Amino acid sequence: MASATFKVQHNTALSNSHISLNVAQTQALRSQLKTQRGILYSSDIKALCTELNVSEDILLQGLVPMASEFSVAPISKFHVGAIVKGLDSQGNTTFYFGANAEFDHQALSLVVHGEQSAINNAWLNGSKKILKIAISDVPCGYCRQFMNELADAKELDILLPAQNFKLAELLPHSFGPTDLGNEHSLFNPAEQTNCFENKQLDEKLMSYALAAYVPYSQNYSAVKISTFENGDFYGSYAENAAYSPSLSPLQSAVSQLFLAGLSFDKQTVKSVTLLETAGHENQSGVAKAVLASFTGLPTLEVISATLAK
Missing domain, CATH: 3.40.140.10 (Cytidine Deaminase, domain 2)
Structure with missing residues (x-):
């Protein structure tokens, strides 16, 4: 996984450039992500934005290739990375990483998609709201449907390498929780009294x-x-x-x-x-x-x- 530099890619309407992390910075960030189980907290994000002189969203998209490094894809050899930008219980911005996982000799339906992994990471670790998700590749229909179970799904921003979308643009005329009479959602569950x-x-x-x-x-x-x-x-x-x-x-x-x-x-x-x-x-x-x-x-x-x- 070591490399001379790690290219943090970002695209804006006016430019297409990259920021390079040196070997020490790259290794330190990889180690930090493993220790923190795929999470970058608000203080981490602020420090990186200051160090690299970039905005949060440019950093979010730029780190997606690093999320892809967590992929386990023995079947497809197709490594998907995704990062959710969410708010923790204190309202602080947090990055939750995710990557696809495949299992040999089992039905392909058992795989974990990169977008699922990132959303699951945010959900399990107490995120109260998902603001955006940056993905290495265009989400498949399966993932669009999974994301449609989120609170504020229609307004969810999906950041891709070449273009950004709202989920509603990628999943028009959608089928969701309310169609089954469910007024709740993955990040807005019913109160638990059991x-x-x-x-x-x-x-x-x-x-x-x-x-x-x-x-x-x-x-x-x-x-x-x-x-x-x-x-x-x-x-x-x-x-x-x-x-x-x-x-x-x-x-x-x-x-x-x-x-x-x-x-x-x-x-x-x-x-x-x-x-x-x-x-x-x-x-x-x-x-x-x-x-x-x-x-x-x-x-x-x-x-x-x-x-x-």
């Missing part, structure tokens, strides 16, 4: 399950990936009105693992646990299918727990 009856469960895993966006199946579910040396990674189930672009909790968690620069293998992963809502289970088959793509991983632990209202 809890799991089994209090002996991992509290953090339960919190991620209860934070799942599951207006269509009601399967509040989450996955915990425990590693030997790098802590735990969590993922929540995120559904979509079109159903197919839904992101499973295992896909969600694996994407987080990859954004830390880690490999999903037996040398790294100690255990994988799936928590589902009793009576609404629908994720164990998908999780087992993804895990079957890898050799020597621990057996999936599946927990079905009852919700108390």
Whole structure:
């Protein structure tokens, strides 16, 4: 991954230029992103903008090639990077990185798209609003549909290398949550008043399950990936009105693992646990299918727990 310089590309109406990071700057930023699990906080962004003398949006688009470096694409060899510009709980601008992830010898429908990865990163890490998303390539229809589940989806700015769009321009006459009678969205969920009856469960895993966006199946579910040396990674189930672009909790968690620069293998992963809502289970088959793509991983632990209202 080392290079003499890292070209930070940006385009404006008046120019098409680049800014170069030297080897030390590039390596430091890569290391920082892995440590922070694919997130650049407000202070990081301000420091980089000052150092490079660029605006936030130019930096956002310029760093997309670095997001692509987190891609795991053994099938397509097509590396997609995406960065969400969002607001954290304090209203500060934060960059959430994402990249596509593919799984050998499994249905192509199990892949994680770059846009999904970035949005999932923002959602899991407490972003309250997505302002823009910068992407290395034009989003496919699947990703446009996934983005349509966001609050303010129609006004979402999509920044591409050659041209910028509103999501509504790329997805006219769309089908979304309200067509299924759902007045909520991925970043504007219904108030959670439930809890799991089994209090002996991992509290953090339960919190991620209860934070799942599951207006269509009601399967509040989450996955915990425990590693030997790098802590735990969590993922929540995120559904979509079109159903197919839904992101499973295992896909969600694996994407987080990859954004830390880690490999999903037996040398790294100690255990994988799936928590589902009793009576609404629908994720164990998908999780087992993804895990079957890898050799020597621990057996999936599946927990079905009852919700108390």
